[in-house]
Amino acid sequence: MHRRAPSLHPGLMTDMYHPDSAYVSWRTGRNGLTTFDLYTRTAPFGGAYLLVAGLEAALEFVQSFRYTAEELKFLARIRDYDAAFLDELAEMRFTGEILALPEGSIAFPNEPIMRVTAPFREAILLEAGLLQAIGLSTLIATKASRIVYAAEHGKRRRVAEFAFRRAQEPMTVARASYIGGCASTSLLNAAYEFRLPATGTVPHALIELFPSEEEAFEAVAQAYNRYTLLLDTYDQRQAIHTAIEVALRTQETLGHTLAAVRLDSGDLVADSKYVREQLDKADLTNVRILASGDLDEWKILELLEAGAEIDSFGIGTMLGTGAGSVEHGIAGGALGAVYKEVWYVDESGTEYPKMKLAGAKSTWPGKKEIYRHPHWEEDIIQLSHEARPDNYQRLLRPVMRNGEMIPGSLPPLSEIRELAQQNLQQLPEQYRSLTVEQPYPVHFSEGLQSLRKQAVQLVGKSI
Template sequence: MRYSPLLTDLYQLTMLAGYLEEGIADTPAVFDLFFRHNPFQGGYAVFAGLDPALSYLEGLRFAEDDLEYLQGLGLFRPAFIDFLRSFRFTGRITAMPEGTAVFANEPLLTIEAPLAQAQLVETALLNIINFQTLVATKGARIVHAAAGGTVLEFGLRRAQGPDGGVSEARAAYVGGVRSTSNVLAGKLFGIPVKGTHAHSWIMAFPDELTAFRKYAEVFPDNCVLLVDTYDTLQSGIPNALTVARELREQGHELVGVRIDSGDLAYLSRESRRAFDEAGFPDVKIVASNELDEYVIESMRSEGGRVDIYGVGTRLATCAGEGGGALGGVYKLVRIGDRPRLKVTSDIAKATLPDRKRLLRAVAPDGSFIQDVICLDAEEVLPGDTVYDPTNPLQYVTIPREARLVELRSTVMAEGVRTAPSPPLDDLADRTADQLARLPRGCLRFINPHRYKVSVSRRLNELRLQLMNEVQRGYRR
């Protein structure tokens, strides 16, 4: 999918024009993209959106009609329009693979490029990474709640526009939702497409049984019947059983039934009992209707017998406490040979300066212990003291038995990917593996365990030094 270079905020272009006028457009710059709070008040996030972000950077070109539009705004001088005509991204990107479990304050992407290039791409990168990471996280939470049940994504009609619906299906897959009702997403990304029929199919025929029979005639080997148009237990299930028997006599089997309203835990239990007693234990029970991780967990705790969860609106819109937006930010951490940081009265919002690495301490059994952010050339070892980035007076020691693993690598050099795109299945597998290795408390939906993310000694000292320098400067 090609993204327009005009997918940006106007101030990115006005800053670029200013950098050009001031002669600093080619100054080397380093930016970090990160978020300050885990989404959904949860214990983790799932990184997603890297592949489309790299595609955006590789294809970044201003067409003549783009330049004509910008020229028509009356804001920019001809020299700036000419500058954009040959604009290309030639920088370096450092990131972890999609599907990695990540946490607040960790640099997801580091962008190293001439200042003008690194500045222009801010808005689009935030747009791509924020949304897809948020959706992948929501998808992972829903899959965890399903506890081995299948989750089907069908949020297209409630998604944030056509591109949002396509991006959401991809990101949900990274989170572990491995099928979609979105046919375009199926074509673009190779995602298996699934679906049943709507209530309108039932109402288009004289009665429910006729509607079921007609659907079974058209799709005898892929027949899932929506049973709640009139009355799930008094009409829908008995009629579905009739069709199940007729299909079996013809050498086919009913695949499943879908319940889209009512007390889903109770109705799924009764539906399961009815099909089991009638000799159809393999018929799947599909549930839908405003499902999310909390509803699914509640249904299971009440003894629901759902095999497949159809999740739409609340996945596509990332609804829920602490959802809606990831809140990722993009901050300058070095320009030329000078480290930079943003300083506020709240140290929790002060950024981490300079080029950095992201390490993960892994226990001998493969489980994750904590993460450490350090300076690029700094050596960090098990047994070292590391500091809380929001409160430098708090510190912990990296366990001596831990193994420190680099989470990030160079994924783009001189504007070109360093490796081909991995299959989506690999990314979803990575997500499952990562979450299995987190402390169990991180997966709780209520009051999750706070996974430790620390900063190294030298990074902590550099940040405090730069903060003191800035404060001395404005107190003079």
């Protein structure tokens, strides 16, 4: 039986409780202008920062959000919604305003990555799609930036993203990894779509295809002007001698160059030292040693601190899944972003601060701005009507107004990557490290603290 691939229905890219909430809002006539903040309470992977990504996907989702007749029939089958409510959904388009941190920005916990203001029903229906778009890309971009940082221990080393076969969203992973500093992707579809450099080596299966490792190496060397050989199919230390013999012979007869050798298993420290020694003895000093095999930022740093002779890394599973580390007690796999109501203007024009009162999960009410000290000494979160601190940089930028995209809101990927790398270079070293002793200082203005006290009193009266 032929099974067609699932199609994407933007209006159904919600959790069940979103249209249910919209229905209650519709029945009670409560659809005032509402502001939501999208942010995280903690930085991922035990670090201090987040590298923001995913805005392009988020805005594409907002622009495409609508309900087709087929989708409305589906909703009517699974829930007994009033027909007039479904009629409203049929006409619904986003009409509000969105401010966001540009992709490539550095954010810290509790800072709004995105601020959405729209009629309640529009804003609530966008929640899950926005969280998914921003959350996954930011998680992967941050992970990539940490891996690249670890790889540059002592000298500049390239990191290639090899995550396609293990990534839940491979195109998103390739794009976000590039923003985070990866030099290339193995996924040709991503290279084509995003104009990324594509790189790859050879699989063990190709080596095993031939009667001997030497014949396999010969075949690869003869096929390409510049080539990489995989050393660990049988025995790494024997393989490097075979590789050197083939490389010298092929260079003499065809002019083809051995560019790199790859180690994918074994004792990477000892084996890389041995391989480097043999290559240098053969006057193949320009041949790079590439390492792969379930590596992450912590393992890379351990290898390099132990003296591993590795020039570049190919990272797949741990990057593509945004994994944490069992050994270091670090959670991963999700960013944990939230989308919380912070302000409401009812139909009469009365304004209300909104907050969740739940201990450490309590939220901060009000329409906010973020300002950063020019030398990264602190960030200040304050109410939008409060005066900007002198010489501080405003971080949130308007990207949609009256439901329309603001021109220039989505720069090319190359510019996003450049901004990301500039920000990472400016980020003080103590906050760039894999683990941090003190979080980056994020302060809440007096006006915001006063509003929160007011909101707590309002919440207390409503209980």
